Amino acid sequence: MDSLIALLNNFIASWPNLSLVIGLILLPLLPLIISVAMYVWWERKVIGWMHVRLGPNQIGPLGLAQAFADVFKLLFKEITVPEKASRFLFYLAPLLALTPAMAAWAVVPIGNRMAWSNANAGLLYLLAMTSLGVYGIILAGWASNSKYAFLGAMRSAAQVVSYEIAMGMALVSVLILCGSLNLSDIVNAQAGSKGLFEWFWLPLAPMFVIYFISGVAETNRAPFDVAEGESEIVAGFHVEYSGSAFAIFFLAEYANMILVAFLSSVLFLGGWLSPFQGWHLGPLSAPGWWWLFAKAFGMAFLFLWFRATFPRYRYDQIMRLGWKVFIPITIAWIFVAGCLAFFGGVTIGPGVNP
Amino acid sequence: MTQQILFYAFAAVLVASALAVITVKNSVHAALCLVLTFFTAASIWILAEAEFLGLALIVVYVGAVMVLFLFVVMMLDIKEEAVREGFIRFLPVGVVVAVVMLAEMLSLIGVRALQAVPLPENPALAAGSNTSWLGKALFTQFLLPFEVAALILTVALIAAVALTLRKRSGVRTQKPGQQVLVQRDERLRVVKMASEAPSTGESA
Numbered sequence: 001m002d003s004l005i006a007l008l009n010n011f012i013a014s015w016p017n018l019s020l021v022i023g024l025i026l027l028p029l030l031p032l033i034i035s036v037a038m039y040v041w042w043e044r045k046v047i048g049w050m051h052v053r054l055g056p057n058q059i060g061p062l063g064l065a066q067a068f069a070d071v072f073k074l075l076f077k078e079i080t081v082p083e084k085a086s087r088f089l090f091y092l093a094p095l096l097a098l099t100p101a102m103a104a105w106a107v108v109p110i111g112n113r114m115a116w117s118n119a120n121a122g123l124l125y126l127l128a129m130t131s132l133g134v135y136g137i138i139l140a141g142w143a144s145n146s147k148y149a150f151l152g153a154m155r156s157a158a159q160v161v162s163y164e165i166a167m168g169m170a171l172v173s174v175l176i177l178c179g180s181l182n183l184s185d186i187v188n189a190q191a192g193s194k195g196l197f198e199w200f201w202l203p204l205a206p207m208f209v210i211y212f213i214s215g216v217a218e219t220n221r222a223p224f225d226v227a228e229g230e231s232e233i234v235a236g237f238h239v240e241y242s243g244s245a246f247a248i249f250f251l252a253e254y255a256n257m258i259l260v261a262f263l264s265s266v267l268f269l270g271g272w273l274s275p276f277q278g279w280h281l282g283p284l285s286a287p288g289w290w291w292l293f294a295k296a297f298g299m300a301f302l303f304l305w306f307r308a309t310f311p312r313y314r315y316d317q318i319m320r321l322g323w324k325v326f327i328p329i330t331i332a333w334i335f336v337a338g339c340l341a342f343f344g345g346v347t348i349g350p351g352v353n354p
Numbered sequence: 355m356t357q358q359i360l361f362y363a364f365a366a367v368l369v370a371s372a373l374a375v376i377t378v379k380n381s382v383h384a385a386l387c388l389v390l391t392f393f394t395a396a397s398i399w400i401l402a403e404a405e406f407l408g409l410a411l412i413v414v415y416v417g418a419v420m421v422l423f424l425f426v427v428m429m430l431d432i433k434e435e436a437v438r439e440g441f442i443r444f445l446p447v448g449v450v451v452a453v454v455m456l457a458e459m460l461s462l463i464g465v466r467a468l469q470a471v472p473l474p475e476n477p478a479l480a481a482g483s484n485t486s487w488l489g490k491a492l493f494t495q496f497l498l499p500f501e502v503a504a505l506i507l508t509v510a511l512i513a514a515v516a517l518t519l520r521k522r523s524g525v526r527t528q529k530p531g532q533q534v535l536v537q538r539d540e541r542l543r544v545v546k547m548a549s550e551a552p553s554t555g556e557s558a
Contacts, residue, residue: 124409131417157425
């Protein structure tokens with residue numbers, strides 16, 4: 001009993017430390033939420049330009065305050081719960097979508113070993129977190145007690161599980177080349193003297209494409225957005241959600257998109273390394289977080305470009321692409337990556353702890 | 355110290371959610387409790403510095419298997435009364451099976467516990483990363499069992515597909531290969547016409 005009380009006292013004594021840790025955990029979330037708001041504005045602007053219209057331009061300079069106006073509108077709207085909905089799960093679902101989307105950011109490095117957790121199994125952790133996000137969607141569909149929402153959830157579940165396999169395989173090929181699950185090690189392995197040709201996009205070109213397309217499919221974005229499918233099932237899994245509950249789904253989706261953009265930059269485009277590394281161009285060759293952010297911005301732009309360009313896939317085409325095209329290619333390329341690693345076809349940069 | 359508190363917290367959640375799996379009435383709620391059970395088990399493993407096993411449990415069971423499980427459970431129209439019906443009738447059989455399983459587990463774990471050295475040196479800690487140690491052990495020392503297990507799983511997978519695959523007549527399916535190969539000339543005919551003056555409207 002005494003030991004138990006001592007245990008408790010120790011725990012209470014560790015509170016100041018604990019609150020500091022919690023504060024540090026919350027620190028990256030605020031920029032993330034603001035960048036989600038700005039990303040939504042940028043999406044509407046870009047798609048507007050691609051459709052030869054102006055996009056939001058009324059609120060604030062260049063319509064910049066539009067995103068915040070939308071946020072406040074959503075926060076003040078009433079949340080309606082459908083009759084006979086499973087209330088607890090109905091409220092839980094948006095949180096289940098948001099939590100993994102934010103938790104995944106813990107291991108994303110913005111510089112060498114500069115992440116909230118420099119975990120050794122970082123990549124596996126990311127795979128685990130991104131695979132959890134689907135629960136929010138399934139539960140939203142089921143708890144809503146609506147056929148449209150349920151159909152959207154079913155489509156989403158099948159799609160996410162299918163594309164997760166191709167995504168995981170693409171990650172395996174990265175692991176084979178660099179020999180570590182740590183994200184900082186993965187970037188360090190892409191360092192070298194040949195500039196952007198040292199990065200993994202070159203030896204793993206098909207995997208890079210597959211990873212990004214699977215990322216688009218995993219986040220349920222156009223042209224893979226059959227989970228929402230306005231033309232057939234109104235708005236899919238979130239058809240019954242309004243106000244702040246809908247806003248949370250929105251936030252989770254965009255946070256996941258930014259995450260995929262960052263990850264494809266880290267895994268295949270050399271993270272914070274300069275594209276001119278080793279070419280002796282002074283500050284241009286120096287690594288820095290700005291490179292990572294520029295690459296992620298470019299990848300995030302691709303999401304918007306896809307949305308403005310491609311019509312929505314038919315459901316059987318999505319399944320065919322995932323199972324019959326992507327997975328065979330990834331299996332073949334894992335073998336190629338193994339040969340590259342074994343016969344020394346790829347040089348691994350310094351600073352990797354295998 | 356914090357680890358102990360966390361362990362007991364996780365363990366309490368684990369036991370509670372495992373109990374809920376078999377006691378809650380709604381089958382979807384039961385499946386969700388199972389998800390929570392897996393997740394808490396993974397947390398305990400990570401707490402014990404077996405991060406690879408914990409994360410693999412989340413990726414495989416929580417991220418894939420349980421999603422498909424939920425998928426099926428949600429689609430089924432299960433009547434609660436029908437499920438509860440045989441409870442008393444099958445109770446003796448269930449109790450016998452449970453007691454036998456308990457005895458087996460106790461004998462296995464009990465014998466192990468008697469032989470175990472308290473707090474033995476963790477081989478994973480000595481090698482640095484748990485993941486790389488596990489990988490080296492699997493692909494060097496235990497390569498043959500590992501490959502055999504993989505082969506058995508593949509055979510089971512193919513067998514499952516072969517059992518459910520059946521040819522049905524009268525089903526129209528799209529053949530994407532042919533759809534892609536379609537040429538413009540097969541679908542579209544451009545007709546050259548002499549231009550006509552627009553009708554005045556009165557005659558129409």
